[in-house]
Amino acid sequence: MPADKQHWFRIREELPPRRAALLTAASFLLPIAIWCIVSYTPFIWHPDVKLQLSAMREGVSTTYTAGDHVSRDFFPTFVEGVRSDNAAIRESLADPEFKGNSAMRRENQRRLRQLAPVAISNGWLSAGDAENDAAIYEIWKGIATGTLVPTRPALTDENLAIVRENWAALAAGSETFDFKALPDKPLLKLVPQGRLANPNYLPAPHEVVIKGWTLFTQPLSSGQWLYQRLMHSITIVFSGFLLAAAIGVPLGVLCGTYDAFSKLFEPFIDFFRYMPAPTFSMLLVAVFLAHDAPKIALVFIGTFFQLVLVVAKTTRQLDRSLLEAAQTLGAKPPQLLGKVVVPGILPDLYNDLRILLGWAWTWLVIAELIGVKSGLTEFIETQGRYRNFDAVFPVIILIGVIGFCTDQFLAWFRGILFPYTARNRRPLGLGLPFKGLFQRSPVIPAATPESSR
Amino acid sequence: MQLELPDYREQSPEVRARFAKIAQRPVVLGVEGLTKRFQTPRGEVTALEDVTFNVHRREFLTVIGQSGCGKSTLIRILAGLETLTEGSVLVDGKPVTGPGPERGMVFQGYTLFPWLTVKKNVMFGLRVRGTDTVTAESEARQWIEMVGLSKFENSYPHELSGGMKQRVAIARALANQPRVLLMDEPFGALDAQTRCQMQTYLLQIWRNVDITIVFITHDLDEAILLADRILVLKPHPGRVEELIEVPVPRPRDPGQLLTPEFLATRKRLEELIHPPSSATTDKLPNLRLTTVGDEVE
Incomplete structure (x- = not known):
């Protein structure tokens, strides 16, 4: 039966390469697709309104500025509140008895600045000019006279009317900005505008991509570049891991080879690994002070004890009969360690270290939080505290990508290092399905050694 | 129908002369009163008891016996991979104390x-x-x-x-x-065809090289085809039941499988390894679960 006609679900049968490739691609694309659907389909979730234009209200303690999220239920109340403020203003303006007040100019200046976020997102004003009143004044004039038409976002008709109404009052004083010429009677407030949005802890993909791009292409506010922080984090992970491996691998091999080592070290190590590494953080800071040393020590503690046990187990799994065969060939016991045990376990040891490197990465986050916070984690923490989740996601994804790529590279490199291990023993073998994407017809499996006599 | 077979102890003059010649050669491997006892949670188990035999230079000895008769224990002791409880194993007169290059081993x-x-x-x-x-x-x-x-x-x-x-x-x-090549069911994991091929290869190699072979197997034909002498082990505890001199002339080839000498030896091995009494002990209960009435046997 041709491979494409076979059933998709066959118990413990491998799929043809094209299908395998398709599903492998889908396993990455599906989560991204779900993220896109949730982000870009307004009726699916979107419990918030992201303000594009906000207003201040007297006697209300919480102020919102453009870019803030308010809940979808609260937004109409907010809008109605501003409208009733405007109604009150119109009422008092209509009263011939109503006297102006020079203190009102300060408030009117603030109301003029309401337009600044709209002007910025329409590209008429640079982000640093949010308080450049002269420029903002020109924009009021432009919109009121129709020379400027806001499109991103467009102003509602209600707000356009307000702009014209206010401009009439402003133009009566001066055509250009002059604080002294501002009306002493209150201007109308622009009514808040916004669009439906998800909570800011779930930014949309494009926001994350754009933010991620700027994070990598521009220095951070601290003057550092993101890659410098990344290098710092990598240094911590690898220092801790390599230190653990340098001591742990020989110890593990000895424990797996000689029962004396095993009985002397393993019981305590087995006990110690149940004490979570983070519980030592304060102690490590006290011993190694605040900078990188306690962080490296934490990664070390987190990996070392597991590593010794895993390596010892791997060593013990070496086929005994290989040792016996070597002995009948004349190898003396001291030679066995170097000639049989070590080369025999090397491919499995390599895999163990690959897995433990993954562990080391997980300890990184805790390690960077102890003492003086540093590296990528410090960045995530700071940005998270300001709720800049669009900056947090790129960094989280970056750590994931680096970990994944390292692992895939190491898996591929294993095949180069140990050509004698059968190819199908590669644990994940992502290379294989992706190759299938570019094949037109299903490949005929290579002849197995048994049949190629 | 019963075939008329010669006695397996009858040897042609050439074969007799060959055995006389082998016996003249020096003993390479000497096993004397070998006994092996294990300590198990259920008490002491005797795996081998008073096993004694000699293998001469360039002789091919096969060891055969039911599973569990201690064949593998025997060869592992010869290789030095296990210790013996009593007796001695000598290679060229020197006692074996551990694994060594003068005793090569091929594992299954x-x-x-x-x-x-x-x-x-x-x-x-x-x-x-x-x-x-x-x-x-x-x-x-x-x-x-x-x-x-x-x-x-x-x-x-x-x-x-x-x-x-x-x-x-x-x-x-x-x-x-090595002085001795120890082979522990080396062809046991191979399919019948490859196995037959390997036996031919092994005989060819043995002819070209000055080597003494001790070969463990549970395959009767293999034991006869390869061996000068066959050591039959009897289980519980493992003891030497008989040392058979194979009357099949050399050079050997699979075509000899049906010669009278071969069949006679084979019949003797059958008697020793599958005695008639053992065939009747494990009779299955006579339960029929068939609905179609005709006889299949």
Whole structure:
């Protein structure tokens, strides 16, 4: 039966390469697709309104500025509140008895600045000019006279009317900005505008991509570049891991080879690994002070004890009969360690270290939080505290990508290092399905050694 | 129908002369009163009791017996991989105390070093004993050629078939030029065809090399086809039941499987290994679960 006609679900049968490739691609694309659907389909979730234009209200303690999220239920109340403020203003303006007040100019200046976020997102004003009143004044004039038409976002008709109404009052004083010429009677407030949005802890993909791009292409506010922080984090992970491996691998091999080592070290190590590494953080800071040393020590503690046990187990799994065969060939016991045990376990040891490197990465986050916070984690923490989740996601994804790529590279490199291990023993073998994407017809499996006599 | 078979002890003059010649040769492997007892949670178990035999130079001895009769224990003791409780094992008159290169061993599970190529596998014994690389390499090549695998000298074991792996294992053991080659059911994991081929190979190698072989098997035909003498072990505890001199003339080939001498020897082995009493002990209960009435037997 041709491979494409076979059933998709066959118990413990491998799929043809094209299908395998398709599903492998889908396993990455599906989560991204779900993220896109949730982000870009307004009726699916979107419990918030992201303000594009906000207003201040007297006697209300919480102020919102453009870019803030308010809940979808609260937004109409907010809008109605501003409208009733405007109604009150119109009422008092209509009263011939109503006297102006020079203190009102300060408030009117603030109301003029309401337009600044709209002007910025329409590209008429640079982000640093949010308080450049002269420029903002020109924009009021432009919109009121129709020379400027806001499109991103467009102003509602209600707000356009307000702009014209206010401009009439402003133009009566001066055509250009002059604080002294501002009306002493209150201007109308622009009514808040916004669009439906998800909570800011779930930014949309494009926001994350754009933010991620700027994070990598521009220095951070601290003057550092993101890659410098990344290098710092990598240094911590690898220092801790390599230190653990340098001591742990020989110890593990000895424990797996000689029962004396095993009985002397393993019981305590087995006990110690149940004490979570983070519980030592304060102690490590006290011993190694605040900078990188306690962080490296934490990664070390987190990996070392597991590593010794895993390596010892791997060593013990070496086929005994290989040792016996070597002995009948004349190898003396001291030679066995170097000639049989070590080369025999090397491919499995390599895999163990690959897995433990993954562990080391997980300890990184805790390690960077102890003492003086540093590296990528410090960045995530700071940005998270300001709720800049669009900056947090790129960094989280970056750590994931680096970990994944390292692992895939190491898996591929294993095949180069140990050509004698059968190819199908590669644990994940992502290379294989992706190759299938570019094949037109299903490949005929290579002849197995048994049949190629 | 019962075939008329000669007595398995009847030997033609040539065969008799050959055995006389073998007996003249020096004893390479001497086993004297070998006893092995294990301590188990349920008490002491005697695996081998008072096993005594000699193997002469260039003799081919096969050891046969039911499973659990201690064949593997015996050969592991000969190899020095296990200790004996009583008695002695002598190679060229010197007692065995542990594994050593003068007793090569071929295991059922191939036990090739997967990280070494065929050539490096064969060189292993020479290298650990201090031979320099150049000499070891040229010697290894010679042994690889002898087992017919020159084309595969740079292949890794996982690229070889079972039969090829076992040929490498034989070359590897022989490269050390041991006095005795111990083979523990070496062809047990191979299919019938490969197995037959391997037996022919082994006989050919044995003819070309000065080597004494002790070969464990549970296959009666294999035991007869290869051996000068067959040591039959009897289980619980393992004891020597009989040492049979095989009356089949050399050189051997699978065509002799149906000769009268061969069948006579085989009949004797059947009697020893599957005595008529053992066939009746495990009778199945007479339960029928069939609905179709006709007889299938």
